[in-house]
Amino acid sequence: MYQPQDSIGFQLGVIYRKVSNRLAANLKDYDLTPEQWSVMCCICFKEGMNQKEIAERTVKDQPTVTRILNVLHRKGLIMRSSDRADRRAYLIYPTEKGRQVTEETSVIERHHNSAMIEDFTPEQLELLAEAFRKIERNAERYGDGPAIES
């Protein structure tokens, strides 16, 4: 009989939560979640983006980015300056503290990432990346159809 364990989507969820929880534990001392880290990292990589661009780069939707930025702002890690050229938009910059925390936590993340794939050969990594690209493309394709459509 068909079981959730047979489903790629289910397996992805399980593994994602395990990897993410482990990273969360490693970041605990910095009061930063994995998702917050990814946004901070993005913001430091290219300063002065608006929220839409951050959403695209982190592959999150805009409401999620808004809320994560609220948290980061509350923690004093970012600044929102309104865009004089487009008064609907904010340009996002890290604070000094934000830059510092991002640097420190990026070391943690890199270490964590290496640990997750430490027993992979370069070929295995390339095959995994290729598999990810294929699944992503399949998920984005239309025509999967909510019901029987063969």
Next chain:
Amino acid sequence: MYQPQDSIGFQLGVIYRKVSNRLAANLKDYDLTPEQWSVMCCICFKEGMNQKEIAERTVKDQPTVTRILNVLHRKGLIMRSSDRADRRAYLIYPTEKGRQVTEETSVIERHHNSAMIEDFTPEQLELLAEAFRKIERNAERYGDGPAIES
């Protein structure tokens, strides 16, 4: 410079959300989320489990299972009968409607799953499964260390 896109954990999150959202769209007509489906599927596979066992099998924590079961109960898909041998526990059974919905949605899920991996050879699938097992094992290992511990 290091970017979130370079991180396996980040990539897992992106791909998981895409696959999951696609399935959610396909299940919309059945008023069932992917996570709810996985629990229903588990419940129908082995009826009369207690919540702890469901949590183990679906790899979720107990509070999460409690809340998903609340939703499923509200929708009339499951029954909670208290265990006469252990009055702390509930034994969980699908209702007739629950069994029916699970059967129908399992067809959708299987179809969705095939679509996600349709261009994979059996060898590629085996390599992917192997990669998942390795990452999972790495994530579960202790000693990753919240900080510098080499």
Next chain:
DNA sequence: TTCGTATACTTGCGTGAGCAAGCAGCAAAT
């Protein structure tokens, strides 16, 4: 100019998740 559409962001609602604390019932030791 003004009208209409598109866009950047926010807010509200519901779901799922982790963690910690609480409650009730079990079970073993005294």
Next chain:
DNA sequence: ATTTGCTGCTTGCTCACGCAAGTATACGAA
């Protein structure tokens, strides 16, 4: 029988997410 500790479940808090609706601004067309 009482105590002590463990276990099954629930609740509260916070975060992340998707979707839909709302607000303010931008911009092109009339």
